[in-house]
Amino acid sequence: MAELHELSALEQAAAVRSRTVSPVELVDHHLDRISRLDGLLHAFVTLTPELAREQAKEAEQAVMGTPAEELPPLHGVPTAIKDLSITRDAPTAFGSGALVGFRSPLDADVVTALRRAGLISLGKTATPEFGLTAHSATDLGAEPRTPWNLGYSAGGSSGGAGSAVAGGLVPIAQGSDAGGSIRIPASVCGLVGMKPSWGRESSGPTPPDPAQLAVRGVLTRTVRDTAAGLDALVAYKSGGLAPLPRPAGSYLAEADRDPGRLRIGRFTAAPNGAAVDPECVRAVDVATELLVAAGHVVEEIETPSGPALTELFVKVWALKAAGAPVPAGKESLLRPVTRMLRERGAGISGVEAFALLAAMQGQARAVIDRTAGYDLVLCPTLALPPRPEGWFTESGDPAEEFERTMQFVAFTPLQNVTGQPAMSLPAHWTPEGLPVGVQLVGRVGDEATLISVAAQVEAGSGWAARRADLPEH
Template identity: 45%
Template sequence: MELHEHTALELHQLLQRGEVSPVEVAAHYLARIERLDPELGAFATVTPERALERAAAVAAEVPRPAPLWGMPLGDKDLHPRAGVPTAFGSRAFSGFVPDASDETVQAVDDAGAVSLGKTATPEFGLPSYTEALVGRPTRNPWDPTLGAGGSSGGAAAAVASGMLPFAPGSDGGGSIRIPAAACGLVGVKPSRGRVPSGSGLASLAGLGVVGAIGRTVADAALLLDGLIAPTGYPARHRSSVRAPGDDGPYLGAAIRGEGRFQIGVLGDSPWDDAYDIVVAPEARSALDRAVAVLDAGRHGIELIPPAPEPGYAPAFRTIWQAGAASIPVEGERLALLEPLTQWLLERGRALPARQLAESLSWLAEYERRVIARFAPYDAVLSPALAMTPRPVGWYDADDGERNFAQQVQYTPFTSFVNVSGLPAVTVPVEFTADGAPMGVQLIGRPGGEATLFSIAAHLERRLRREPRHPPVW
């Protein structure tokens, strides 16, 4: 068995036992990247010399108990690493080389990981697809005519094709869960405040958090543990007021998959009043299969009644546009931005302060309503995506309004989880007749990651799902 065929957990165990070295592992994955990435476009930048130097340093200097000791991964191109080109997916920052690393990069370094480069992202991580004009479109390893999703699309494509064993990502409206679902992977968006280096507490409306993408539930839990507590549990949160109490590490829950839980099934989305949301038969099939499997596993299953939220769409649109307003691009450089980003930025900079304040207030109340609505359940199950993975070039590149609508129609079940600050996990369930992955989303209570990992592991086991890469790779 080649190294990339092992799960991340198995690879971690090989490293811990000394059966393979960090340098050997890094060299193997770098060779995979060199061979496969020209077609898939998962990486914005590959740093082989730095990676091998880092792997040797980890082997010689970092204590082996470090939770991600010797494990290869990629930094999302939104997270600066000192000395490595970081474009944020934008032509406006092409050639930019930061002189300092951000907290997420520092966290994976502290955990003993080895970065192989920067994974591709759309411009400033704003869209739910990864086809930035600064580079190549990121393609889905299961079918390269399809997109990998976004904004952590490069990370997902790299993991699905075996160019990385797992990868960190960030999620402000679905940016981990969308590409994970599109590429047949497990994607974890933690609770607001859970990951210290990407808590979401400093982001507008508390939307953006850092999480994990893996081939299995246990792989994603292993990486999340390393992100939360890079020097070991108990984790020390800077923002302990909003951070749930430490009940990690989560790897144990992800391996055991124990417990019986009450699960609500969600059929509506907060976008239903503003857009024509249609759940495709393939998405419905994956949801129905997951319900049947969990029901057979003696979990309680209950359909959640619809709760229309006509104020959600205008409030969220305001926040998304306001977030783009702060992009540090001015004057002539604005012409380097892609049409969608220009549309969002222009709308955001024209927003009245009162409208922004009212939207923030509305979303704060909405968060309380969602948590109360889901309170009777240990977890809530929904489709991961409303459609099958979208073809490369499907989104309207020139009409911002239509582009935004397309993203909503593809991903209506993800953004409200960010607004609510809740944890969520996407789990692959089945493949379409054309071979595209389809999955479901599990949403937890605040700080309910351990329960989500238990349910997701139970679902994964009863589906008899074996982690594998697409046969062509």
């Protein structure tokens, strides 16, 4: 029989509804794993065990007094919240020493949505300062590790979330993605990580992102769990001023739908010109074979953008850093890379910023036009396999640290700029046993097709059953 932590989020929810297991048992089981394994993984920055157990008892009472079909879809299942998402019941430091101890009077909409779906948060997961880098090392704790090799980084900025799910500390965890921050840890932790379309889910109650880059989602071990997570987010509140059309049913139902024979374009050259590791190209080859076996047509295409878009993105990223909510007098507590980016952003005038955003949106339009003839696009998630712990920061030079970030994430910012939905799927493991993901990219607003095809790839690959071999302390 499978251990509780080996069950998917939907399998855990089904067990709760059938009264095979109680929410209290699930929460206690996962808290026990955290107590034994998080010293190796470094996924959590804050734990809320008392609150989680209290909510689990309430969830257990609801099971006893509510028909199973009326329970929320993920009722009683443990989760975790990224430290960039504000929460009333736990501090939110945004990965920064300048904001240690900050407590919000409000919950982020994503937190409310997941709670309404029945999920119980066990705490907050690690993220780099303001989510600005592709690793999750901070001044608040050790860098989160991928469970596939504890000497390697879990990526970022949702690195703690990726480490927690891959390590079986929770079956589903909240993440956010403004330049790849869900898809990066998904790739290096062997998980499913989807960035929804811009405007699909709500960023409230915090101010919206004027660059229209950041979205919120979940990291999971299966496509079905990811679809259920998206259902939870959109059921609570839409994210767009002009709501995006949704499927007639649920996103979860799309995982069981045959999408028909589709035309898929693929490219493997990095938009920013970075060298792409052969293992990352091999992952695309593996995914291509699976897609063709499922009946789709896969065609080689030119990389739909070039270094000009990356240069615009980097400048806008500096603007985002400059706008981070740093309390007065605490600038000296920031990490060197954060201070560097904020200085760059502060040097951009309002007129130039306006022009940068317009130019970036113009580039996005061109990319969408170039790929409009394809139902989906396939490419690497990252230009490099997982990086050793400390690789990003080993030089001590913040400029080099950020340069390595952009080398690593050569593919992921493109979809944030265009607003397209994109999903990283496990596709390949290196000879050393490290996971390498691939990206499927959909048309704006079409998460449904993305989920349907991703479910086919998952079914044809068998990777959903693979587990990292962690030492059981």
